[in-house]
Amino acid sequence: MILLPLIGAVAAVALWWGVTRLFHIRTFFLPAPPDVVNAFGNQRSYLLQESWQTIKEMLLGFLIAAVGGLVIAIALAASRTIERLTLPLFVALNAIPKVAVAPLLVVWLGFGSEPKIVMVALISFFPIVVSTMAGLTSTPTDLRELSRSLSASWGQTYLKFRLPWALPQIFTGLKVGITLAVIGAVVSEIASPQHGLGAVILLSGQNLDTPLAFAAITLLALISVALFYLVVGVERLLLPWAKEIAQ
Amino acid sequence: MISLVGVSRTFKTRRGRVDALEEVDLKIGEGEFVAVIGRSGCGKSTLLRIIAGLLPATSGQVLVDDAVVGKPRKDVALMFQRPALLPWRSVLANVMLPAEIMNLPRAPHLERAHRLLATVGLTNFEKRLPHELSGGMQQRVALCRALLAQPRILLMDEPFSALDALTREELAVELQKIHATLRPTTVFVTHSIQEAVLLADRVVVLSPRPGRVREILDVRIPRPRSFSHNAHLDEVAACSAELRELLLA
Numbered sequence: 001m002i003l004l005p006l007i008g009a010v011a012a013v014a015l016w017w018g019v020t021r022l023f024h025i026r027t028f029f030l031p032a033p034p035d036v037v038n039a040f041g042n043q044r045s046y047l048l049q050e051s052w053q054t055i056k057e058m059l060l061g062f063l064i065a066a067v068g069g070l071v072i073a074i075a076l077a078a079s080r081t082i083e084r085l086t087l088p089l090f091v092a093l094n095a096i097p098k099v100a101v102a103p104l105l106v107v108w109l110g111f112g113s114e115p116k117i118v119m120v121a122l123i124s125f126f127p128i129v130v131s132t133m134a135g136l137t138s139t140p141t142d143l144r145e146l147s148r149s150l151s152a153s154w155g156q157t158y159l160k161f162r163l164p165w166a167l168p169q170i171f172t173g174l175k176v177g178i179t180l181a182v183i184g185a186v187v188s189e190i191a192s193p194q195h196g197l198g199a200v201i202l203l204s205g206q207n208l209d210t211p212l213a214f215a216a217i218t219l220l221a222l223i224s225v226a227l228f229y230l231v232v233g234v235e236r237l238l239l240p241w242a243k244e245i246a247q
Numbered sequence: 248m249i250s251l252v253g254v255s256r257t258f259k260t261r262r263g264r265v266d267a268l269e270e271v272d273l274k275i276g277e278g279e280f281v282a283v284i285g286r287s288g289c290g291k292s293t294l295l296r297i298i299a300g301l302l303p304a305t306s307g308q309v310l311v312d313d314a315v316v317g318k319p320r321k322d323v324a325l326m327f328q329r330p331a332l333l334p335w336r337s338v339l340a341n342v343m344l345p346a347e348i349m350n351l352p353r354a355p356h357l358e359r360a361h362r363l364l365a366t367v368g369l370t371n372f373e374k375r376l377p378h379e380l381s382g383g384m385q386q387r388v389a390l391c392r393a394l395l396a397q398p399r400i401l402l403m404d405e406p407f408s409a410l411d412a413l414t415r416e417e418l419a420v421e422l423q424k425i426h427a428t429l430r431p432t433t434v435f436v437t438h439s440i441q442e443a444v445l446l447a448d449r450v451v452v453l454s455p456r457p458g459r460v461r462e463i464l465d466v467r468i469p470r471p472r473s474f475s476h477n478a479h480l481d482e483v484a485a486c487s488a489e490l491r492e493l494l495l496a
Binding site for chain 2: 142148241
């Protein structure tokens with residue numbers, strides 16, 4: 001199971017290493033894997049500290065996006081009026097390139113971690129809303145008729161039928177959202193580089209310390225893969241039936 | 248107990264009006280088992296949904312004990328072509344669903360759920376999830392769920408039609424037994440002559456487009472009836488032949 005992806009990763013690193021050796025590429029241009037490992041070894045506590053900063057922003061922002069996305073999707077799916085009133089607005093907001101908003105968030109929220117958390121929330125919010133809405137409106141006719149025939153209240157219909165039915169699609173949204181969260185965090189850290197791996201990448205790039213930038217990028221990749229599979233793991237644990245109804 | 252008075256239903260589609268049911272009159276007695284049979288598109292499912300209060304009639308009314316049915320009643324249970332089980336709930340939790348939704352006392356209904364599952368041979372499957380069960384077992388679970396809250400009226404919409412032939416026969420025989428003991432007033436929509444003859448006290452034959460009552464046939468074959476060799480094979484054959492003629496006419 002884990003063997004094939006591992007072989008793929010090892011092969012990619014080997015190819016990268018081979019290329020740097022074969023063409024004598026200079027370290028500041030493209031560092032070889034050992035240079036990156038050394039950079040990580042030399043600045044371990046610095047990198048881990050900044051990673052933790054980025055992870056905190058991502059998790060907090062993602063949490064806000066998940067809770068907010070769920071609530072708003074439920075409101076949108078509950079009322080056609082609310083949907084028509086606000087959905088085009090959400091679509092328009094989502095269409096704005098988030099990079100353009102990053103400096104504004106700094107103006108509004110300062111240089112702390114708040115603008116970063118807000119950026120993460122903004123960027124991962126939309127896919128969660130869209131997939132939750134899709135899930136909530138996909139309840140099969142049978143189940144809708146069943147809940148009506150049992151005279152279930154609005155709340156019961158949501159809690160016992162529609163929301164659980166939507167969970168697999170909600171998780172699809174969460175998976176997209178968590179991968180976007182990394183992008184949101186890095187974009188905002190580059191716009192206001194005090195802390196976090198985005199700041200490390202920007203500053204080390206300016207100093208031509210490419211191995212350090214690569215070490216930070218590698219950490220980012222590892223963090224996003226880990227968080228993605230964390231969501232997948234929670235999904236498998238909570239929804240062992242999800243695969244069955246997908247067929 | 249149930250009376251339909253001049254029930255008609257038209258649907259508006261893009262191509263104009265479709266008359267699904269026209270002036271259906273029917274009286275169903277307490278504890279009676281009535282099969283509604285007709286070819287596809289004759290409005291039999293529509294009829295069932297109108298009785299269930301899920302769909303309003305365009306004109307005419309449905310009365311249960313002289314009360315007009317305008318919305319779903321709590322003493323009416325519904326069973327569909329597909330099991331419609333909640334995939335995240337265990338078999339037992341699926342059967343308990345009506346008790347939860349109607350806020351009925353848990354303990355006695357839990358006991359009843361165990362008993363119902365035992366009568367359909369699913370005691371060892373109570374903790375399983377629906378996808379781990381075969382189609383026939385899932386439909387048995389749906390039957391238990393429908394019976395949990397001791398409904399006075401059971402409405403069934405081609406409940407066995409998605410199953411293989413042998414499982415259908417098995418389930419029909421089980422339903423006959425259950426009906427004999429619990430005696431809910433049952434309306435059973437089907438397109439299977441065999442099922443109608445096995446189960447029903449009376450068979451309502453609907454003509455297609457618009458759905459009208461063509462004939463109501465009494466089935467006077469003694470119970471318990473079965474699909475295998477028995478003393479009443481001639482009567483079964485005669486009744487089936489009559490139904491077939493009515494359906495093809």
